Amino acid sequence: MEIREVRGGRNLSFVLEETSILQTEYKIMLHQETAALLPCMQYRRNGREALCYITRGQRPFSEVIRNASEEVFFAAAADLFLNIARLQENGFLSCRRLDIDLRRIYADRKTCRTSLLYYPVDTELYQSDLAFDRTLRNTFIGVLREDGTGLSAAGEAFLRDLQDPSLSVMEIGGRLLRLTEAERAVRDGAHGRSGPEAILTAAGTPRPLVFRVRRDVYTIGRRGQSADGVIPDDRRVGRVHCRIYRSDGRFYLRDLGSVNGTFINGERLIPDRRYALTDGCSVCIAGTAFTVTLKEAGQDT
Numbered sequence: 001m002e003i004r005e006v007r008g009g010r011n012l013s014f015v016l017e018e019t020s021i022l023q024t025e026y027k028i029m030l031h032q033e034t035a036a037l038l039p040c041m042q043y044r045r046n047g048r049e050a051l052c053y054i055t056r057g058q059r060p061f062s063e064v065i066r067n068a069s070e071e072v073f074f075a076a077a078a079d080l081f082l083n084i085a086r087l088q089e090n091g092f093l094s095c096r097r098l099d100i101d102l103r104r105i106y107a108d109r110k111t112c113r114t115s116l117l118y119y120p121v122d123t124e125l126y127q128s129d130l131a132f133d134r135t136l137r138n139t140f141i142g143v144l145r146e147d148g149t150g151l152s153a154a155g156e157a158f159l160r161d162l163q164d165p166s167l168s169v170m171e172i173g174g175r176l177l178r179l180t181e182a183e184r185a186v187r188d189g190a191h192g193r194s195g196p197e198a199i200l201t202a203a204g205t206p207r208p209l210v211f212r213v214r215r216d217v218y219t220i221g222r223r224g225q226s227a228d229g230v231i232p233d234d235r236r237v238g239r240v241h242c243r244i245y246r247s248d249g250r251f252y253l254r255d256l257g258s259v260n261g262t263f264i265n266g267e268r269l270i271p272d273r274r275y276a277l278t279d280g281c282s283v284c285i286a287g288t289a290f291t292v293t294l295k296e297a298g299q300d301t
Contacts, residue, residue: 003119006045012038012053015045016121025120028092036083036272038106038115051119058115061105065143068109070152074180075112075217077140077158080105081173082219082240083114084136086257088129088169089239095132096124100139111245133169137162154179170239177217178228198244198251198277200290206233211290213251218244220285236260236286242269244277251277251294260286 002018021042029040039054061080065073088095099105099117106115119125126132144151144159151159157179161172195214202209211220211229221227222237231237238258245252252274255262262269263284269275277283279294 002123003051003121006050010057011055012117013045014051014053014119016049016051019121019123021049021051022120022122025093025097029118029120036079036113036115037087037118040118040120053117055106055115058106058108060103061107061114062102064107064109065102070154071180072109072112074154074158074176076107076114078173078177078180079112080107080114080116081169081176082256083116085168085170085173086240087116087118090257093118093120094124095129096126097121098132099125100132100136102139102143111247136169174219174227174240177219180217195246196249196251197295198246199293199295200229200283201293202231202288202290205288209288213244213246216246218246220244231285231288234286234288237288238286241285245274251292253277253283258286262286 002016003014004017006013006015026040026042029037039056041052041054043050043052061076064076068076084095084098084100087093087098097119099119104117106117107113126135141159141162144155144162158176161167161175167175198213200211200213209231211218213229215228218229219227219240220229220231220237220242221240222231222234223239227240231241237260238256240256241258242253242255242262245254253262253264253269253276254274255269255271257271263282264275264277265281266284277292277294279292281292283290283292
């Protein structure tokens with residue numbers, strides 16, 4: 001791909017040498033409805049088309065995971081895999097134009113959220129989707145093996161998933177996220193830390209539906225292989241529709257670029273932004289409505 005990086009400044013800039021911008025894909029990127037893509041601006045530099053990516057203080061993934069705990073690494077990796085899967089499912093953008101060099105993926109160490117670098121140009125980084133998939137898997141296999149020390153049980157499980165061609169990127173990300181949360185629950189239980197709880201109770205559904213959120217990350221969607229809380233009777237719900245986060249005793253809701261939206265008290269959420277949940281508020285996931293109850297640690301339920 002004929003793109004030259006322009007050094008200098010806190011953001012990333014590239015000049016296009018022998019390729020041009022695909023305006024349709026560029027406009028889709030601006031809406032940020034497909035995956036957690038780095039915000040991108042088109043401009044001209046010395047008479048040539050150029051792209052500037054806003055990193056917003058995030059750091060390269062390779063730096064974030066350097067000397068990081070296993071929990072941080074797995075959480076960031078799970079977020080990355082699920083973001084890539086969302087882009088693959090969208091169908092408007094191609095994973096062949098994603099830059100998955102770990103120095104080109106950006107992440108927030110505190111939240112473990114990742115942002116992807118997508119080139120909306122008329123050439124591709126990978127010849128096929130299979131070549132992209134192999135590169136992604138081999139990159140993380142290399143990370144797991146690079147220090148030469150023995151892997152933990154969770155690391156071995158992640159490695160097996162990466163080496164299993166029958167598992168999709170979505171399934172690997174979902175399994176890794178649940179594995180991380182399960183280990184965190186065991187650790188917190190060993191230290192007597194149950195933490196606060198959010199209870200989402202549905203109204204008007206064909207069968208009773210209650211989600212009890214007792215972990216730091218909880219995904220809601222239509223399929224159990226990629227979601228912790230499953231809404232089976234509403235086809236408008238995406239496979240991975242939204243996610244609840246627990247941080248410092250509070251709960252936040254983030255829409256994951258769903259087609260039919262996520263709402264709090266009737267207000268549609270902007271994709272990939274976090275919104276605070278309050279006791280008694282209403283949450284609508286596509287066409288399924290919930291009432292939220294927040295409980296403190298140790299409070300009777």
